[in-house]
Amino acid sequence: MNLTETPDFVTWPETHYVFVEKTGSIPTIAPLTWQELHRYLPQLEVSVTGFLSLYKMNPQVYRAGAAVAAEPAHLPGGLRYERFPGGRYARFSLTGPHADLPRATRRVSEIVMEGKLKPTGGYHIERYVNYRNTPEDRPLTEILFPVV
Numbered sequence: 457m458n459l460t461e462t463p464d465f466v467t468w469p470e471t472h473y474v475f476v477e478k479t480g481s482i483p484t485i486a487p488l489t490w491q492e493l494h495r496y497l498p499q500l501e502v503s504v505t506g507f508l509s510l511y512k513m514n515p516q517v518y519r520a521g522a523a524v525a526a527e528p529a530h531l532p533g534g535l536r537y538e539r540f541p542g543g544r545y546a547r548f549s550l551t552g553p554h555a556d557l558p559r560a561t562r563r564v565s566e567i568v569m570e571g572k573l574k575p576t577g578g579y580h581i582e583r584y585v586n587y588r589n590t591p592e593d594r595p596l597t598e599i600l601f602p603v604v
Contacts, residue, residue: 459549460548461563463547465545469542472525473510473539474537475510476496479515493520499532506587508522508581511579540579544604545603547598568601575602575604577602580599
């Protein structure tokens, strides 16, 4: 697994975000949540600027979503919208298949706790940097944990 284990610290900007949200075991619900999101995206009337998931571990809440250029006037199907406030995050990078994400996220959680970082309890972010047209073994995913 090709994971950076030393975080850099970033301020995530306020983001227009459309998403599908599900609760339950994240490894089980994540693929279903993405399938539902992609079913509705072609009907969205604003430009997609990137893809990211927001999630919490306790209770397990998972949002598959897209950053968009502006607040949509109309939301198709089961899509929801919010203006995600952003904040300060410890950022780690994973280069490799999305199948490595559960293991990478566990390792990042360990690093955050070992490093005496103070998580805020907000949403964690997975930003899929090169989501489209990327060989399966080369995607770049940023894993961001909210910290004080």
